[in-house]
Amino acid sequence: MxxxxxxxxxxxxxxxxxxxxxxxxxxxxxxxxxxxxxGPALAEPAAAGPSVTVTEARTTEIVQSVLVAGSMIAREEVLVSPQVDGLSIVAILAEEGDRVAQGQVLARLDRTSLDVQKAQNDAQIARSEAAIAQANAQIAEADANLVQANNAFDRTKSLRDSGNASAETYDQRAAAARSAQARANSARQALAIATADLALAKAQGRDIEVRLARTEIKAPQGGIVSRRTAKLGATASMLPTSEPLYRIIADGAVELEAQVAEVDIPSLKPGQPVAVMPAGAKEALKGTIRLIAPEVDKASRLGRVRVALDGNPPVAIGSFARGTIETGRKHAVTLPLSAITYTRSGPTVQTVKDGKIATRKVTLGLSGGGRAEIATGLAAGETVVARAGTFVRDGDLITPVAMN
Known part of the structure; x- marks a missing residue:
């Protein structure tokens, strides 16, 4: 009334x-x-509700992605250290950024002292070979003397048995036979010693040859030189605390080591495509997930993924990069994320019909690009409040204003 x-x-x-x-x-x-x-009382016009921005649920393609960030690193880094100690560097043959092949010489060490040792070893080998020849000659002579002494002793023994040789002569011939046997044994021992000396000299020669070969610092695997610490005149050191002379990116393969939230790890798997955007790049690089670390950091609750880049593009290791990993894509009914309210009982939206507000529970699916999939609870074409949290309640009358 x-x-x-x-x-x-x-x-x-x-x-x-x-x-x-x-x-x-x-x-x-x-x-x-x-x-x-x-006259009769004039009726007042009905008051209009407050203006509220609304939007329609519509069917669109939605792409859900996981964003990761990290640094570019070498997939495998090869450390090149000297394998001979105490020699100075006399030549630098590779620089940072050079692509090198397996076995290529990167630097050379001073080999003067090793050349002297090799000359001495060669002389030792020659001496041992001569000693062996001499020992063989002594053996031949000792064997001949032994035969002669044994024959003389046998004859004297026969004569003594018949009474035609004195005991003194017998003793002399027996001593001569034993002496000849001793000289033959000594000659054979000398041969054994000379043979051992030759084997030792040859082993030392092989060691010197190995050390001479190691004066050429070679790349154990092909790739790109990422760092050079070798300096002319510096003394090469094999100590574990010494810095490697070179660091090589094996095969030039660079990849992204990125951190990812633990809640996103279950949606990732090796082989998924990744768009990698290094710092300063204008276009994203193509890559794939190569490895997902099985451990999550207890403090930060972040896991690690390794993303291999297709084609090994030239990217500076250590540089920052972001990656976008697509985890889902479909056509579905979607709403802007701003239209969804999250409550203890689950997500809800405020529908608008004939200017009246009604709250409705919904089930969400994929989310991405600022929109979320409405799996159940809302049909395409229905109108909802565009910004959740607007101070309207069920049953309130509003003036809908379409969202731009």
Whole structure:
């Protein structure tokens, strides 16, 4: 029921009407003016609801992605250290950024002292070979003397048995036979010693040859030189604490080592495509997930993934990069994320029908690009409040304003 205006308000309305019809007031009887003023109460127009921005649920393609960030690193880094100690560097043959092949000489060490040792060893080998030849000659001579001494002893023994040789002669021939046997044994021992000396000299010669070969610092695997610490005149050291002379990116393969939130790890798997954007790059590089670390950091709750780049593009290791990993793509009913409210009972939206608000529970699916898939609870074409958290409740009347 419409409430009648107060007397003061009715008089004000009457005054306004009087001014409006002042040019024709003379043609109207005073009673008419009074009738207008005292007529039935004027009904007030219904108050309009507040303006609220709304949007429609519509079917679009939604792409869900996981964003990761990290640094570019070498997939495998080859450390090149000297394998001979105490020699100075006399030549640098590779620089940072050079692509080198397996076995290529990167630097050379001073080999003067090793050349002297090799000359001495060669002389030792020659001496041992001569000693062996001499020992063989002594053996031949000792064997001949032994045969002669044994024959003489045998004859003397026969003569003594027949009484034609004295005991003294017998003893002399027996001693001569034993002496010849001893000299033959000594000659054979000398041969054994000379043979051992030759084997030792040859082993030392092989060791010197190995050390001479190691004076050429070679690349154990092909790739790109990422760092050179070798300096002319520096002494090569094999100590574990010494810095390697060279660092090589094996096969030039660079990849992204990125950190990812632990909640996103279950949606990742090796082989998934990744768009990698290094710092300063204008176009993303193509890559794939090569490895997912099985461990999550207890403090940061972040895991690690390794992303291999297709084609091994020239990217500086250590540089920052971001990666976008697509984890889902489909056509579905979607809404802007701003239209969704998250409550203890689950996500909800505020639908608008005939200007009236109604809250409805929904089930979400994929999310990406600022939109979320509405799996259940809402159909395409339905209108909802565009910005969740607007101070309207179920049953409120609003004036819908389409979202730009």
């Amino acid at each position: 419409t409430r009648a205006p107060s007397l003061g308000r009715r008089l004000a309305v009457a005054a306004a009407l009087t001014k409006l019809f002042l040019p024709v007031a003379g043609a109207l009887p005073p009673a008419a003016v009074i009738a207008v003023a005292a």
